[in-house]
Amino acid sequence: MKQRWKLRKLKKEVCQVRKCQERMKELSDEELSHLTVEFRERLAGGESLDDLLPEAFAAICEADWRILGMAPYDAQILGGIALHKGYLAEMNTGEGKTLVATMPLYLNALTGKSVILVTVNDYLARRDAEEMGPVYRFMGLSVSAGGEEDAGNEKAEQNKLQNAEKKEMYAADIVYTTHGALGFDYLLNNLVTRAEDRFLREFYYVIIDEADSVLLDGAQMPLVISSSPRVQSNLYGITDFFVTTMIEDEDYEQEDKAVWLTENGIRYAETFFQIDNFYSEEYFEINRHVTLALRAHAMFEKGDAYMVSKDGKVVLLDGGTGRLMDGMKLRGGQHQALEAKEGVEISQENRSVAAVTFQNLFLMFPKMAGMSGTMIDASEELRNVYGVKVLVIPPNRPRQRVDLPDQYFRNKEEQIQAAVEETLELHATGRPVLIVASNIVDTESVSRKLLEAQVPHNVLNANNASWEAQIIKEAGQPDAVTVATSMAGRGTDIKLGKGVEAVGGLAVIGIGRMDNVRMERQARGRAGRQGDVGSSHFFVSLEDGVVDGGNSKQYEKYIEGKRRISRRKLKKIIDKSQKTGEEMAVMSRKRSVDYDKIMRRQRDLIYATRDHLLDGGDVNQEQILQMAEKNIRRFFGACESIDKKILSRYILDNISYRLENDLPDTTSVGLPEIEEYLLEKVVKRLEDREKNLGVRDMNTFIRVAVLSAIDNAWVEQVDYMHQLQAAVSGRSTAQRNLLFEYQNECFDAFEKMENTVFETAMRSIMLSNVYVDAERKLHIVFP
Missing domain, CATH: 3.90.1440.10 (SecA, preprotein cross-linking domain)
Structure with a gap:
């Protein structure tokens, strides 16, 4: 009911866009492209993006037609409006989601703020930017593409783009990139030591392509940057x-x-x-x-x-x-x-120096939207974690695909044999067949049987996303047989070749019950694009990975044929296993979010402090003295007694390399007097340094010293928190609240880290070799 109500409301805006299109058709190219300037002026004058939506969408629709020869239809405009409103839009495979994104991206880019589309791999990001780029440039906007094939690599030094190039890329009005590259860039942006090296703009609007893959399937583990070895x-x-x-x-x-x-x-x-x-x-x-x-x-x-x-x-x-x-x-x-x-x-083993989950990364965007062919089944989790709602966009044409009932088998051998036999029957009629397996081993087993039957075919469990997409694209040609894993070539449409419609369209054969219903729907959705005819048929067994991780020890008697089992019981076992697996995946993602929330509080505080220092924020003398006072009191607390030898050692290690003949008599004075004496030494040392450096260079020196202390301590803290996560996972036996224990230990570690920052910063401020050269450049050699 709610879905229908929301759709009715958005369809009224589709009608408004269509009315505006009549006027757009009469404009010259110059007049059409100049609308961008007019829209921005109207925004500056107080109008909202919602006010501009009908005209802006109409303008970009006309530009799509003139530049690309593609005119968005009503379902695509409806999807575009949903994306602008912040929905996760479920749109069937083949509905043209790449074109849909041009409308909300253009509208939100009029603000001059950061507008980003992220997708699952580098090939898709670059392809979409290249194909849609001419439209944006025609309308006077800049577009760039980012992402690397190895964006998921932990090593920061393997990032190929320099900061200056990244700054130029993210300065574009519209940026296409991958979710992995964006996540690592966020972390790297917060590791710079100079303000001018930062390259990311403040986050504003993001559209996530293949959103369920990014927000759910790809969100099990956090992104981690590693550097110095442990x-x-x-x-x-x-x-x-x-x-x-x-x-x-x-x-x-x-x-x-x-x-x-x-x-x-x-x-x-x-x-x-x-x-x-x-x-x-x-x-x-x-x-x-x-x-x-x-x-x-x-x-x-x-x-x-x-x-x-x-x-x-x-x-x-x-x-x-x-x-x-x-x-x-x-x-x-x-x-x-x-x-x-x-x-x-x-x-x-390297130290973890920075980390973030995709959940927390995308929650940083004030406006987030997404699109995919399969999200409604996970709508509750998406709403709970990301605070966004799923809206199912009706297809442009009614679906004609026939989804046949699953076939159930005792073991893998019977399952694959049946799937291959059906493939051979379909292939004999000239129909293209796409075999989608749940794992690599199954693709290889199917391929061997097809080779034995002398059937030419392509196997897709390869490394090159561009090559995958090209082969998937051709999988709808007559007589084509393609064997692929469930995610191969995702984001690529399969168009039917000549004569294929007449023989029944593309046939999708699924081998193995998949980890979740969404992946199965995605596989089925490869057939029946844009109202094409087609079919899907899944073959599942007790040896599928979702059943006891593929081990299926408790079902060996059925698998080996020692005991009979009914189809009904087979179905019950396999369906229950898939449901349990889905529930465990949801719990795993929730656990990842909960752990990262704890780290997020600390990360936000550290990054805010770093930004304050990078942007020229001063650390005043009162703050320095507070750090010194805390250090001295911790020193007192660690000593059973204080004598002149211990006091001298503290001064040499923390305040000055020179000792004066004015040490107090530790046998006759109390700790308050010794504390006051040490603080006076700190003040005197600060005054001397400022006299030599000048106020401006002194402030710069202190900022650099504190920033360096924070960075060194934060690396240790991040690394420790990741080690701790692995350790607490083994404490389940005592019925402990692992999250509570992790939170407490992280809090204690953060307090220790603060102490380390104070000690390191004060030692650097007091003992560093610092001078200004003839060219007024500041040189610092930390102790």
Whole structure:
């Protein structure tokens, strides 16, 4: 009911756009393009974007027709209005979402603020910017494309664009990029040490293409930038050996992608490592490494989650696309634990220096919208996490695709054999067939059987997104047989070749129950584009990955044919497994959001402080003295007694390399007098430095010293929080509130980090070698 009411309201605005189009058709090219200037003047005069919408949409629709030869139809205009209003618009595959985006992007770009469209890969970002760019430029707006094929790489130094180039890219009126590149750019933008090196504009409006893939499927793990190496741990080997001696259900338990030690397992670990409390702070590293090793053996299967290359490297696999994720590493030491498991050389573990989840990244935009072919099934989660509503846009033409009932099988062999037999029957009629498998192994099995039957075909579980998209694009030609993973070529339409409509259109065959209903709907939606005829048919079995992770131990008697099982029971087991998997994925994403909320509070405070300093904000003498006072009191608290030797050491390490003969008699004066003496030393040191440098350079020096102290301490804090997440995941046995424990420990760590910042900043301000050269350049050598 609500959906219909919202659509009726938006359809009235479609009518207004159509009325304005009559006037646009009469304008010359020069008059049409000049409307951008007029619209901006009207915005400056007090009109709102909603006021301008009918005319602005009509103008860009006319530009689309004149430049591209494509005239948006009502469903596309309706989708464009929904995107401007901040909805997540569900539009069927083939409805022309790339063209839809031109309307809200143009309208919101009139504000002069940051307007960005993000999509799932570099190829799509560049393709869409290249295809739609001429329209924006005709209307007087600039457009740019960003994103790199390796945007997901953890290493910041692999980012190919320099800050100056990025600044130019993000300065464009409309930016097309990938969600990964945008996330890493946000983090890198907050790692610069000079104000002029920042390149991002303040976020304003974003459209997320393939929104369910980005906001849900791609949001399980945070983006992490790593840099300086950690001191290499020697615990990976011994903890891996320890885990191989453990017995499931006795020493550890596993359920729904989680694993933890039992009480027996904890006692065994304490005996093995000769420690008295497995969860005490002093044994944090042993706890963490045991947890990582246990996860490596119980939760990461070779050939599914990763593979070992010929040169002995653990390479991650994207389970959805089948792509090798070269250069990507699991964080927090998990990758090194996998290397220990496989007996290959353990790579260097790097520190995490910055991190953000996609959830929190996109919540920074005041206006967020998205579009995809499949979102309504996840509307509740999207509303709860992102505060946005899903609106289903009716297709331009009624759907003719026939979705056949699923077929159920006991095992993988019967399932694939049946799917291949149906493929051969369809292929014999000349119909194009797209076989969509839920994992890489299944695509290879199908390919072998097709080769045995001498059927030419393409297999898509490759690395190059551009090549994938081109092959998917041709999958609708007569006699074409294409085997792909569920995500391959996503964002690319399949147009039917000559004569295909007459023989029944594209046939989609799905192999394996997929992780969620959305992915299955996306696969089915490859057929029946724009009212074309077509069909979809899924073949599922007890050996599908959604059933006990593909292990299906409890169903072995059915799989091996030792006991009979009805189709009804098969359906019940598989459907329940998929539902459970979906619920666990939702919980996992919620957990990721909850953990990042804790980090977000700290990150926002640190980034705000950095921005204040980068923008010239001063640290006044009162603040410096407060830092000094806190440092001195912590020093007093750590000492059982104060004598002249200890006092001299503190002065040399924290205030001045020169000692004066005026030390107070520590045997006759109290701590308040000693504190006052030390603060006077600090004030005298500050006065001397300011006299030598001048007020301006002194302020610059203090800003740089404090910024450096913050950055060094924040790197340690981010790295610790990521190590802590891995460690607390193994504490499930005691029925503890893991999030509460993580929050408390992060809060304590933040307090310690603040103390470290104060100590490091004061040492830098007091002891750095700082001078101004003949060209008035400030030089600082930190102690």
